[in-house]
Amino acid sequence: MPDRPSPDAVRAYYAAQPAPLVAATGIVLDTRGRVLVLTTSYKTDRELPGGTVEDTETPEQGLARELREELDLGVPVGRLLAVDSRPPGPLGRSLIVHIHLVGPLSPQEAAAISFPDGEITAARWLRPEEACAVLPARVAPRLRAGLAALHTGSFAHLVDGVPQPGSPAGLDPARRAALEHAGVMDAASHRASRPKALTAASVLFTSADGRILLVQPAYGRTDRWNLPGGGIDSDLGEIPRDAARREVREELGLDLAPGRLLAVNWSHKPGRPARIRFLYDGGVLDAPDLARIRLDPTELLQWRTVAAEELPALVKGALRRQITACLEARASGAGPLELHAGRL
Template sequence: MPDRRPPQDPATPSASSSSETVRAHYAGLAGPLVAATGVVLDLHGRVLVLATSYKDGLELPGGTVEDTETPEEGLARELKEELDLSVPVGRLLAVDSCPPGALGRSLVVHVHLVGPLDPARIAGISFPDGEITEAHWLAPEEAAERLPDRIAPRLRAAVAALRSGSLAHLADGVPQPGSPAGLDPAVRAALEHAGGYDEAGHRAARPKAVTAANVLFTDRAGAVLLVQPGYGEPGRWLLPGGGVDSDLGETPRAAAAREVREEIGLDLEPGRLLAVNWSHRPGFPARIRFLYDGGVLDPDTLARIRLQPSELLRWRTAPRDELRGLVKPLLRRQIKNCLKAKARGAGPLELHEGRPLGPKPPKPPKAPKGHTTSL
């Protein structure tokens, strides 16, 4: 087999050179500049933008990575130096590779999420080194409109990546065809229909969906079993269930059984599928929910419920007419349609935002005169 290795550059140290010589060689190479930028959010989803003493226009927090720092370390240092802000640097949202500009060096920018910051941390922000003169909290689109043209595309792509749970791949601020986030959906569709994708780019750019599985239990009076999580918006109630671990090969039915076992301590096999609900909000992944019939729980079974303490606060059963004050409209519509399907023996239903699609389910047959029907 021919030797495909490139010829050795006489100026490049060999493996037998001393470690100090090798380190000095690579430390002196004229590589691209690396910078780290933070999309710093407050609890309302607003973005922190800064005015500086050394240039016109607004900036995002961050700066050039120094010496042997990683981008995360460089951003953490810049936040401390510029804003006296000591917070963890969150996940990578975007990478922007820029050609040489006025400084004659190419630039690679890593954009990371920081926060959301609570009011106490925001109140502690100051400008100790004097480089920052003002700080503003702006809605993401307003921030993008006010930032310079070289920075605004990074913010827009980073916000898209945050909302979609993905990553944006940019070249000089332009989302690339295979970028999982940041690419205009119409552009993605046009490229796809024109055959402009290879297999890897097509798979990366296709829109993604999040899948969950829940179980509808009732007691003997027909009240619905609800659980209150200790995370997210306070005071909300949900059906037992959760996300499908599809990356582990889990099916929705297996996920429903696992979540019931983990959350409320009942080892019960889900019954028949009552409905599949599709929900979508622009800019976010679609959400698909499989809803299974858990059957009727008798008092002894309800008494065996044991909540997962790290996740759930309380459980209760709620009559149908009390759901409005407990459950958000989207889930409430799903529950009510599943109760109808359960009573009629219909389904599985196809729901969009909790509302039935397709042919209407058949109504239960009327009982002959003189007879009564119980459900």
């Protein structure tokens, strides 16, 4: 095991570096959502992978180099989750840390990790809450904020580990509310820190014999079937009805105006953005209509029509409930329905 440098040697090394120091950290995940935590030969504290950016490197390049040198890991550095700015501490230099997502690593990639340069002596896969408990106080907040940014599809702005007013992710809801009520956030910070929602539009088509049209996605969970439809491009000014028509045209090659709105569904998981789905009546497709379907192979693998009793084996429970509610609304003329995870 290499000798640990003395505290004086460490301070002298960092004192010779330009300020601010720039470092890059990786939140390395496996397919089970566990976090890779390292034990080093030169520190008593556990660490996340990464290190100081050198010479003319970008943070992404520096992190990729550290992953190769420390773990023999040659995987892409993912998106930026957070930035933490630390004022000068015992080493006499301010520090800017970029926190990036790495992975999720496949079981094969995780099993191939080794320690070629001897700086790392052990690596453990821990659940996020376990990782936060064993990491030092300067590192754990970065992991918490980075994971919050990952789950919300957002970004976290930290100063000395503390999420700042207006940080899109990582800001405690109680603190956000207190800042809002105190009136200390400007309009831009207020917008950035408010919770976000993902919006989609789907269309319910049936065949002449009452079977439901489902599509199999070419990405994500290909074992789960969906209704035709997709995300609403609200940033381009698209409204839900136009999105439903566009998605059907792109996915199925059918340019059909959606019928009436049958339901709006709201779903939510803690720590994730809410998901809002607008469900439209596509009407009945006869045999010639079905024969005109032409799939976009980049989005869909296949389509099929199914009886209502076949839905439990093909679609998630929440979507099955939405479809059932929409069929009932269509038959009775009720609606639009207000659904929460498919339930009234």
